[in-house]
Amino acid sequence: MSEGRPVPFRGGGFRPVRIRWAGTAVFVLLVALTEWGTRAGWISNLTLPRPSDVVATLVQLWRSGLLWQHLLPSLARLAVGSMLGVSAGIAVGVMIGLFSLVRAGLVPLVAAIFPIPKIALLPLFVIWFGIDEGSKYALIALGTFTPTVVATYGAVDNVDRTLIRMGQSFGLRWFSIVRKIVLPGALPGILSGLRVSLAIGIILLVAAEMLGAEYGIGAYILEAGSLYDLERLFAGVVILSILGVLTSWAIGVLEHRLLHWRG
Amino acid sequence: MELRLERISHRYDGMTVLEDVSLRIAAGEILCVIGPSGCGKSTLLRLIGGLERPDSGQVLQLGAPPEGCLNPLTFVFQDFALLPWRSVAGNISLVLEDHGIRGRAARAIIDDVLARTRLSDFHAALPRQLSGGMKQRVAIARALAVNPAVLLLDEPLSALDAQTRELLMDDLIDLWQRQRFTGIYVTHNLAEAVRLGHRIAVLSRRPGRLRELVEVPVPMGERRIGDPRLEALQARLWDMMKEEAMAADRELLDV
Numbered sequence: 001m002s003e004g005r006p007v008p009f010r011g012g013g014f015r016p017v018r019i020r021w022a023g024t025a026v027f028v029l030l031v032a033l034t035e036w037g038t039r040a041g042w043i044s045n046l047t048l049p050r051p052s053d054v055v056a057t058l059v060q061l062w063r064s065g066l067l068w069q070h071l072l073p074s075l076a077r078l079a080v081g082s083m084l085g086v087s088a089g090i091a092v093g094v095m096i097g098l099f100s101l102v103r104a105g106l107v108p109l110v111a112a113i114f115p116i117p118k119i120a121l122l123p124l125f126v127i128w129f130g131i132d133e134g135s136k137y138a139l140i141a142l143g144t145f146t147p148t149v150v151a152t153y154g155a156v157d158n159v160d161r162t163l164i165r166m167g168q169s170f171g172l173r174w175f176s177i178v179r180k181i182v183l184p185g186a187l188p189g190i191l192s193g194l195r196v197s198l199a200i201g202i203i204l205l206v207a208a209e210m211l212g213a214e215y216g217i218g219a220y221i222l223e224a225g226s227l228y229d230l231e232r233l234f235a236g237v238v239i240l241s242i243l244g245v246l247t248s249w250a251i252g253v254l255e256h257r258l259l260h261w262r263g
Numbered sequence: 264m265e266l267r268l269e270r271i272s273h274r275y276d277g278m279t280v281l282e283d284v285s286l287r288i289a290a291g292e293i294l295c296v297i298g299p300s301g302c303g304k305s306t307l308l309r310l311i312g313g314l315e316r317p318d319s320g321q322v323l324q325l326g327a328p329p330e331g332c333l334n335p336l337t338f339v340f341q342d343f344a345l346l347p348w349r350s351v352a353g354n355i356s357l358v359l360e361d362h363g364i365r366g367r368a369a370r371a372i373i374d375d376v377l378a379r380t381r382l383s384d385f386h387a388a389l390p391r392q393l394s395g396g397m398k399q400r401v402a403i404a405r406a407l408a409v410n411p412a413v414l415l416l417d418e419p420l421s422a423l424d425a426q427t428r429e430l431l432m433d434d435l436i437d438l439w440q441r442q443r444f445t446g447i448y449v450t451h452n453l454a455e456a457v458r459l460g461h462r463i464a465v466l467s468r469r470p471g472r473l474r475e476l477v478e479v480p481v482p483m484g485e486r487r488i489g490d491p492r493l494e495a496l497q498a499r500l501w502d503m504m505k506e507e508a509m510a511a512d513r514e515l516l517d518v
């Protein structure tokens with residue numbers, strides 16, 4: 001009686017598995033395809049610049065020192081603006097999560113501010129905070145503020161209530177419960193909100209720099225665009241992408257260090 | 264410390280959950296509370312522990328808690344309620360910090376309760392590294408750390424497998440014999456009730472009323488699995504529970 005079929009396998013899947021090479025492979029393939037196309041001529045150089053030319057532009061930018069001249073002010077704007085927006089966002093988000101009155105008062109306001117394209121407010125910010133750095137900080141701060149608020153109070157709402165009840169049952173002080181139970185419990189949600197906020201921050205950084213800055217990645221891209229200099233345009237875009245990847249990586253490191261308890 | 268419940272009634276959104284429950288729990292006694300699910304056992308425990316206010320009636324503490332008691336009414340929860348970001352020692356230290364117990368004093372208490380729950384080797388482990396039974400032992404160690412007058416246990420073994428349950432029951436009996444704590448032990452498991460209770464309060468289906476109060480006729484130290492007196496009692500309790508559950512089903516059909 002050795003007849004019989006093996007039970008067909010139908011489990012598995014639906015769980016992300018870490019595959020390191022795939023991301024790089026897609027990237028390399030796209031670049032290689034573009035390089036081939038532009039060299040062979042089936043991609044005209046008005047459509048896309050040749051990747052090797054973009055690299056050459058980047059190298060030249062580096063050598064001439066212009067890279068830092070553009071990058072440093074951009075980084076400073078991003079750092080200051082998002083620091084302001086994120087810290088205010090976390091503070092307000094926690095308050096909304098903890099106090100019903102604050103929630104009732106501020107959630108509609110945040111919902112009203114969230115969908116406004118912040119770039120549209122730039123002229124207003126220029127009047128309020130001046131044409132210089134102030135308006136750029138304000139734009140990035142406001143842009144990172146709203147998503148941070150929403151992510152933070154969502155994270156506070158999602159903290160396991162049984163843990164809070166446990167804290168109360170041991171007679172922990174209100175402030176201890178907030179500091180030792182609510183905030184650590186909300187941290188994963190806050191950090192994943194930070195990913196979104198900082199990406200929005202980078203978008204707004206470029207937008208702000210396009211509207212009046214001498215130096216900065218945004219200004220560099222705008223200038224290249226108006227001259228139809230595709231190599232430089234793409235060089236700027238590459239820098240932005242790298243910036244995005246780096247911030248995402250930095251948050252990954254932060255998560256790894258602060259959330260090691262999740263395993 | 265003794266507890267007295269006087270005519271406790273409680274409602275949630277117009278639905279009466281507990282009705283007119285009066286009980287007295289003597290110092291050093293473990294009272295088990297059983298009843299069909301949804302009859303208000305957990306609610307009763309929350310009312311006793313001061314996590315909720317009863318709509319009517321009151322819970323009274325009689326006598327002073329013992330010397331050095333940091334938290335007279337202390338819970339052990341079904342789902343352990345350990346902070347996943349704190350180590351075993353950190354979870355216990357959590358309930359000491361607000362009393363200003365830190366450093367060496369905290370260390371001494373933590374070492375003591377971990378030794379009593381046989382967890383000394385797991386000081387630095389995170390909750391996710393522990394099995395269910397060990398997590399619940401950590402929760403018990405945490406409860407012991409505040410030197411409670413009354414332990415309020417809400418189905419503390421229900422999330423565990425049968426073997427672990429047996430072992431932990433032995434642990435609890437051991438702990439009680441070394442230091443006679445007062446306990447209110449909510450469970451739906453009749454075997455646990457006859458093993459761990461001095462008396463067993465049987466609640467009726469919702470709205471939970473005190474249906475019967477049964478004394479367990481065997482001293483704690485002499486209870487063995489398969490003891491005919493305990494088996495008989497368990498069978499009697501089971502009949503009561505079955506009756507309640509079937510009546511509840513009928514009521515549902517009648518609606």
Ligand SMILES: Nc1ncnc2c1ncn2[C@@H]1O[C@H](COP(=O)(O)OP(=O)(O)O)[C@@H](O)[C@H]1O
Nearest residue numbers: 275276280298299300301302303304305306307
């Ligand atoms: N916070 C609450 N709000 C509304 N209803 C509740 C609440 N807690 C419990 N209940 C209801 O009260 C009844 C008794 O609940 P519970 O005390 O948890 O029962 P048990 O622990 O005996 O299973 C259930 O029907 C439950 O749905």
Ligand SMILES: [Mg+2]
Nearest residue numbers: 304305306418
């Ligand atoms: Mg319950």
